[in-house]
Amino acid sequence: MPRLTRLTPDTAVGASRDLLADLVSRHGRIGDMVSTMAHSPAVLGGYLQLSRAMGRAKLDRRIGERISIAVQVQQGCGLCLDAHVGAARSLGVDEEEIQLARAGTSADPAIAAVVALALQVYREPASITDEQVTALREYGYSDRAIAEVVGVVALNVLTGAFNLLAGLTPESATRA
Incomplete structure (x- = not known):
């Protein structure tokens, strides 16, 4: 059983709401980890930035x-x-x-x-x-x-x- 609740663009606040709304508009849905990370805009934003950066990696x-x-x-x-x-x-x-x-x-x-x-x-x-x-x-x-x-x-x-x-x-x- 999850220990933290999942958030949506409707239940998140501030920067997290904006990040989730952007993700939903671009991808149509968000996964459990991302929706749960939204409790902290710092964690969610950091994850998204690192994930995008590693998407440009040259390592196979x-x-x-x-x-x-x-x-x-x-x-x-x-x-x-x-x-x-x-x-x-x-x-x-x-x-x-x-x-x-x-x-x-x-x-x-x-x-x-x-x-x-x-x-x-x-x-x-x-x-x-x-x-x-x-x-x-x-x-x-x-x-x-x-x-x-x-x-x-x-x-x-x-x-x-x-x-x-x-x-x-x-x-x-x-x-x-």
Whole structure:
């Protein structure tokens, strides 16, 4: 059962009402997480800005979804995990790779290395070494793509932690 209520453009106030109204006008509906985030215009606005910014990332989305799966397995947000598994499938990531992502790895050594880095960013960023970053460059990752790993992890921490706090689960999600 959700711990926080969902808001609509009619029930939200101030900046949150404006943000929700804009989202509804552009997309036709809003999801449970976004409607619940509207309790804080700062959280909702920050999420929307980071989400839009990461939409412009150069890191391959199929890799980003594997990172998201690995992080959400660790964080424990079933709602996010389901969404990222679905997104990975829609991008053509096969079931074996999805299962490997759940385990924090990949059959492809280059992807395994970047997923491992992402999990390290999530768990213990102070332990990242120069050698790890050099190895990622040797696999062909640009400094931009390496930096974007932090953005993917940060977005997952925000959404997963929020959903867990709010009590949003796959079972509680409204199906629209």
